Amino acid sequence: MKYVEEYRDADLTGKLLSDLRRAVSRPWTLMEVCGGQTHSIIKSGLDEMLPHEITLIHGPGCPVCVTPLELVDKAIALAMRPEVIFTSYGDMLRVPGSERDLFAVRAAGGDVRIVYSPLDALKIAKDNPNKTVVFFAIGFETTAPANAMAVVQAKAQKIQNFAVLVSHVTVPAAIRALMESPDVRVDGFLAAGHVCTVMGYWEYEPLAIQYRIPIVVTGFEPVDLLHGILMCVQELEAGRQEVRNAYARSVTRDGNKPAQSVIQRVFEICDRAWRGIGIIPQSGYRLRPEFAFYDAEQRFPEVRSIETKESPLCISGLVLQGIKKPVECTAFGKECTPERPLGATMVSSEGACAAYYRYGRLAAKGKS
Amino acid sequence: MCLGIPGKVIELYHTNGMQMARIDFGGVIKEACMEYLPDVKVGDYTIIHVGFGLSILDEAEALETMELLKQIDALGSEEGTAA
Amino acid sequence: MSSQKLNLLGWTCPVPLQNYPTIVMGHGAGGKMMADLIQHLFAAAFDNDLLAQMGDATALDLPPGQAAFTTDSFVVSPLFFPGGDIGELAVNGTVNDLAMRAARPLVLSAGFILEEGLPMETLGRIAASMAAACKKVGVKIATGDTKVVQKGHGDGVYINTSGIGVIPKGVSVTPDRGRPGDALLVSGSIGDHGIAIMSVREGLTFQTEIQSDTAPLNGLVDAMLDVTKDIHCLRDATRGGLAAVLNELALASKVGIEFDEKKVPIRAEVNAACEMLGLDPFYVANEGKLVAIVPPEHAEAILAAMRAHPQGRDAALIGELVAEHPGLVTSRTSIGGKRVVDLPAGELLPRIC
Numbered sequence: 001m002k003y004v005e006e007y008r009d010a011d012l013t014g015k016l017l018s019d020l021r022r023a024v025s026r027p028w029t030l031m032e033v034c035g036g037q038t039h040s041i042i043k044s045g046l047d048e049m050l051p052h053e054i055t056l057i058h059g060p061g062c063p064v065c066v067t068p069l070e071l072v073d074k075a076i077a078l079a080m081r082p083e084v085i086f087t088s089y090g091d092m093l094r095v096p097g098s099e100r101d102l103f104a105v106r107a108a109g110g111d112v113r114i115v116y117s118p119l120d121a122l123k124i125a126k127d128n129p130n131k132t133v134v135f136f137a138i139g140f141e142t143t144a145p146a147n148a149m150a151v152v153q154a155k156a157q158k159i160q161n162f163a164v165l166v167s168h169v170t171v172p173a174a175i176r177a178l179m180e181s182p183d184v185r186v187d188g189f190l191a192a193g194h195v196c197t198v199m200g201y202w203e204y205e206p207l208a209i210q211y212r213i214p215i216v217v218t219g220f221e222p223v224d225l226l227h228g229i230l231m232c233v234q235e236l237e238a239g240r241q242e243v244r245n246a247y248a249r250s251v252t253r254d255g256n257k258p259a260q261s262v263i264q265r266v267f268e269i270c271d272r273a274w275r276g277i278g279i280i281p282q283s284g285y286r287l288r289p290e291f292a293f294y295d296a297e298q299r300f301p302e303v304r305s306i307e308t309k310e311s312p313l314c315i316s317g318l319v320l321q322g323i324k325k326p327v328e329c330t331a332f333g334k335e336c337t338p339e340r341p342l343g344a345t346m347v348s349s350e351g352a353c354a355a356y357y358r359y360g361r362l363a364a365k366g367k368s
Numbered sequence: 369m370c371l372g373i374p375g376k377v378i379e380l381y382h383t384n385g386m387q388m389a390r391i392d393f394g395g396v397i398k399e400a401c402m403e404y405l406p407d408v409k410v411g412d413y414t415i416i417h418v419g420f421g422l423s424i425l426d427e428a429e430a431l432e433t434m435e436l437l438k439q440i441d442a443l444g445s446e447e448g449t450a451a
Numbered sequence: 452m453s454s455q456k457l458n459l460l461g462w463t464c465p466v467p468l469q470n471y472p473t474i475v476m477g478h479g480a481g482g483k484m485m486a487d488l489i490q491h492l493f494a495a496a497f498d499n500d501l502l503a504q505m506g507d508a509t510a511l512d513l514p515p516g517q518a519a520f521t522t523d524s525f526v527v528s529p530l531f532f533p534g535g536d537i538g539e540l541a542v543n544g545t546v547n548d549l550a551m552r553a554a555r556p557l558v559l560s561a562g563f564i565l566e567e568g569l570p571m572e573t574l575g576r577i578a579a580s581m582a583a584a585c586k587k588v589g590v591k592i593a594t595g596d597t598k599v600v601q602k603g604h605g606d607g608v609y610i611n612t613s614g615i616g617v618i619p620k621g622v623s624v625t626p627d628r629g630r631p632g633d634a635l636l637v638s639g640s641i642g643d644h645g646i647a648i649m650s651v652r653e654g655l656t657f658q659t660e661i662q663s664d665t666a667p668l669n670g671l672v673d674a675m676l677d678v679t680k681d682i683h684c685l686r687d688a689t690r691g692g693l694a695a696v697l698n699e700l701a702l703a704s705k706v707g708i709e710f711d712e713k714k715v716p717i718r719a720e721v722n723a724a725c726e727m728l729g730l731d732p733f734y735v736a737n738e739g740k741l742v743a744i745v746p747p748e749h750a751e752a753i754l755a756a757m758r759a760h761p762q763g764r765d766a767a768l769i770g771e772l773v774a775e776h777p778g779l780v781t782s783r784t785s786i787g788g789k790r791v792v793d794l795p796a797g798e799l800l801p802r803i804c
Contacts, residue, residue: 036370
């Protein structure tokens with residue numbers, strides 16, 4: 001596959017690792033803010049190959065992990081309704097709610113369907129006029145243009161039996177919240193390449209200045225990741241705190257204007273609760289009033305107030321902020337495993353807890 | 369948030385008033401919406417996320433960066449094997 | 452699949468069969484309707500002397516030696532997919548379970564759970580498919596059962612097949628015989644079946660159509676045993692893919708397994724489809740591939756024998772068993788890194804994140 005294989009080349013990766021070893025002169029802690037980047041790092045084994053001076057923290061970059069418990073419970077409540085076809089991206093199906101997950105709802109007879117694109121959910125609505133199709137619109141800014149288009153098209157094509165349950169989160173506000181937290185100690189950020197493909201990277205410039213921290217837009221393949229890490233280390237070693245772009249084949253400073261325009265047409269910025277972290281002001285999107293008809297929480301007011309019950313043992317919020325390591329959680333590997341997760345960071349294959357679960361066992365075996 | 373895959377545009381058409389494309393992902397063919405890439409042409413490589421094109425990959429930029437990354441650091445290679 | 456037309460006029464049901472183009476509850480009720488269904492659809496397709504006994508149980512004369520016995524149920528949806536159908540899977544799947552014990556397959560049973568409303572034509576196609584698959588292997592369906600469930604309580608048809616085979620003398624292939632130093636072989640490209648199924652569900656098309664790899668593996672196993680009887684382990688990599696099988700073997704044999712991702716054969720289109728959907732090909736299902744653990748001194752010869760066989764053309768040596776990290780499977784990644792390849796947590800899901 002073009003634009004994929006060449007960025008997984010073993011020789012080039014080896015060469016960049018040597019460059020990195022030469023560039024680094026003291027310990028640096030970098031945070032990558034994207035679940036997809038975490039996934040790629042683990043899948044390629046890259047984190048074990050980095051020079052030991054570099055610590056890579058996996059930040060709250062997984063929209064699955066940070067979707068508030070309340071919204072997961074609302075999704076489950078909607079999915080259990082007989083007149084609803086509940087559609088979602090695959091990632092959300094195993095995320096635990098207060099009592100159960102969407103998988104369990106499907107097992108109990110709920111019509112829960114995985115879709116690849118929000119337009120597929122719209123098609124299901126057209127094909128099933130006697131049901132209401134609810135679509136779980138989660139994601140960072142990357143997914144917002146697609147989710148927004150579904151709403152625009154529903155309105156344009158006059159599709160009435162369609163609604164969206166919105167849980168969008170945005171990155172810059174999260175970085176701000178992390179940098180404001182006294183417990184978080186990060187020297188540099190790797191910004192998410194596909195978020196920035198949509199939004200550009202101009203929003204990060206004030207953050208770099210205010211918090212005196214380099215931010216490098218980074219892609220997803222091993223070569224891209226090393227490029228981003230190298231650039232960030234170069235900034236740090238030179239005492240600079242710039243925003244730089246290591247994914248220029250896809251990202252420009254301004255980003256994708258048509259996409260931003262539709263996001264702004266459909267969504268407005270609001271405060272959002274991040275699971276395990278709490279409310280981060282101005283960190284989410286909600287539907288604008290003119291699209292209220294398509295808001296599932298208004299279409300089904302019964303789900304507005306839901307009693308949530310987070311597991312008292314779960315510390316995924318602290319893990320997501322890089323404050324605690326998964327192994328420091330009392331439930332890790334005991335009450336909480338990938339098969340029976342207590343929190344989202346154990347469910348998602350790039351959630352930090354799931355990743356540690358795999359590697360921790362290897363490290364433990366190696367020592368025995 | 370993240371899973372964006374590069375694919376080549378092999379056909380452009382309209383459906384329901386939206387600009388759509390058939391995309392070839394290294395042998396797998398799937399439809400994607402091109403509403404966010406008004407300048408896209410057949411033959412372009414695009415990043416596709418949940419069935420939507422988000423960017424047209426800049427081939428010149430990609431080649432230039434690749435060359436930069438591959439450049440042997442003159443100092444390093446003359447010193448022989450790195451630590 | 453055969454184009455044999457159903458002999459609907461031969462049915463002696465008081466109400467002509469033309470009035471029953473679909474399965475109804477009566478077809479499972481044990482009376483005349485069910486007898487007709489069995490006689491004119493199943494028995495007509497499976498046609499053999501054992502089934503013709505038509506008793507509640509079939510008497511068998513088994514050849515001497517240790518018998519092997521296995522069972523499997525097939526619930527795939529869609530029923531028909533590129534490269535095969537549920538019937539073919541049901542025969543090959545059980546034949547392969549026997550083959551993984553190095554047993555020569557002799558007889559199968561076939562139990563059907565039919566959903567009210569299933570078109571008779573569909574059932575006829577499935578039965579014909581099973582008959583063809585049996586003929587190819589040389590195995591007979593010796594007994595069966597039919598039940599009908601109410602509409603909405605099934606996916607059209609579920610099939611259970613059990614199988615009996617006989618294990619040749621001097622051969623002991625069990626999951627716990629792997630030893631550090633053993634070679635790890637795979638019989639061909641992985642992920643074909645799972646992606647063929649997903650392509651129907653996700654509306655993917657391919658430049659070269661991906662077909663399910665459903666196939667009987669007993670012939671391939673015979674070819675491998677001709678090289679040496681001392682094959683340690685065999686497993687077919689079905690649900691959960693290569694990763695599931697390797698983990699099960701590592702646990703059963705109490706060894707570590709290490710393989711090289713670059714050495715695992717995978718078709719370009721299957722790889723691309725996995726990238727697109729966010730799937731890891733090592734977790735995608737197969738239906739005609741096996742994993743073998745063999746003594747290292749025989750590895751090359753066994754590999755050559757596999758490659759000479761139609762079911763093993765793309766066979767490859769992908770790794771080895773080690774004494775370190777018993778029970779864990781690790782791989783060498785494309786960039787030369789290392790990762791743990793865990794047991795799949797549950798259903799394989801496409802992701803966006």
